[in-house]
Amino acid sequence: MDYSIGEFSEVTGLGIHTLRYYEHESLITPVRNSSNRRRYSEKDITWIAFIKRLKATGMPVKEIKRYAVLRAKGDSTLTERMEMLIQHRQSLKDQIKQLQEHEAKLEEKIAFYQQEIEHHCSDTP
Amino acid sequence: MDYSIGEFSEVTGLGIHTLRYYEHESLITPVRNSSNRRRYSEKDITWIAFIKRLKATGMPVKEIKRYAVLRAKGDSTLTERMEMLIQHRQSLKDQIKQLQEHEAKLEEKIAFYQQEIEHHCSDTP
DNA sequence: ATACAATGTAGAGTAAACTCTACGTCAAGA
DNA sequence: TCTTGACGTAGAGTTTACTCTACATTGTAT
Numbered sequence: 685m686d687y688s689i690g691e692f693s694e695v696t697g698l699g700i701h702t703l704r705y706y707e708h709e710s711l712i713t714p715v716r717n718s719s720n721r722r723r724y725s726e727k728d729i730t731w732i733a734f735i736k737r738l739k740a741t742g743m744p745v746k747e748i749k750r751y752a753v754l755r756a757k758g759d760s761t762l763t764e765r766m767e768m769l770i771q772h773r774q775s776l777k778d779q780i781k782q783l784q785e786h787e788a789k790l791e792e793k794i795a796f797y798q799q800e801i802e803h804h805c806s807d808t809p
Numbered sequence: 810m811d812y813s814i815g816e817f818s819e820v821t822g823l824g825i826h827t828l829r830y831y832e833h834e835s836l837i838t839p840v841r842n843s844s845n846r847r848r849y850s851e852k853d854i855t856w857i858a859f860i861k862r863l864k865a866t867g868m869p870v871k872e873i874k875r876y877a878v879l880r881a882k883g884d885s886t887l888t889e890r891m892e893m894l895i896q897h898r899q900s901l902k903d904q905i906k907q908l909q910e911h912e913a914k915l916e917e918k919i920a921f922y923q924q925e926i927e928h929h930c931s932d933t934p
Numbered sequence: 935a936t937a938c939a940a941t942g943t944a945g946a947g948t949a950a951a952c953t954c955t956a957c958g959t960c961a962a963g964a
Numbered sequence: 965t966c967t968t969g970a971c972g973t974a975g976a977g978t979t980t981a982c983t984c985t986a987c988a989t990t991g992t993a994t
Contacts, residue, residue: 762922786865787866797887797891814941814942870981
């Protein structure tokens with residue numbers, strides 16, 4: 685019902701070194717067995733999935749750490765965590781809007797290039 | 810009709826050090842005056858704006874350099890450059906789609922948090 | 935003529951997020 | 965028992981994209 689670091693690396697797609705690094709940064713804190721080996725749970729899988737989402741949306745490790753530390757403190761930090769998520773949702777919305785603008789401009793540029801290239805080759809009858 | 814590096818830094822919002830770094834990486838190649846000082850043109854302003862757009866959409870400096878080098882070779886590289894832009898447009902579209910998915914999931918999570926918090930505080934009558 | 939601010943080059947330093955190395959420990963199979 | 969492979973820690977190394985330092989020149993205002 686739990687995973688060694690090697691197994692967990694497999695299921696999450698994160699390297700063993702990365703998992704240890706994340707632990708060092710307090711993003712995740714697996715329990716240890718009697719011989720000091722890390723044991724990751726099922727819940728850790730969904731937690732890593734969420735960490736990946738935060739990363740993919742541009743949240744720096746330091747801030748994910750802040751969230752992780754709150755999470756580790758339990759239910760008393762629910763509101764604070766939600767505030768973080770609401771902030772992040774806004775930044776995500778902004779990011780998307782920015783990228784859409786960039787896409788529109790790139791579209792224009794490509795159309796312009798298409799014109800240029802046509803004109804350029806128009807001397808072949 | 811042209812700019813010193815200090816002036817150009819002002820109008821583009823890029824630091825002087827960054828401009829020199831970009832030149833070192835062949836992203837931009839301003840002409841030099843008789844005393845070896847860089848002189849940036851009006852065209853360089855739009856070019857930097859485009860570089861910024863590529864950066865903002867996740868293109869690494871190395872690839873921007875590839876584009877810049879092609880651009881410096883002139884019209885014979887138009888097609889190749891357009892191919893790059895078309896590729897990049899696709900990656901941009903993918904990025905946007907990804908972010909939108911992440912936004913939807915984050916929305917779900919926030920809604921869930923809201924529930925949690927309500928339940929949590931429901932013991933105050 | 936002289937001070938001083940802007941510019942030049944070369945190279946070192948920084949920050950983030952890994953990624954790898956060296957070396958020691960431990961459990962299990964041949 | 966011996967060996968192998970996964971795991972442990974501490975710390976060094978890597979990559980990207982700047983950012984800064986040191987020191988030499990040059991243009992301009994007094």
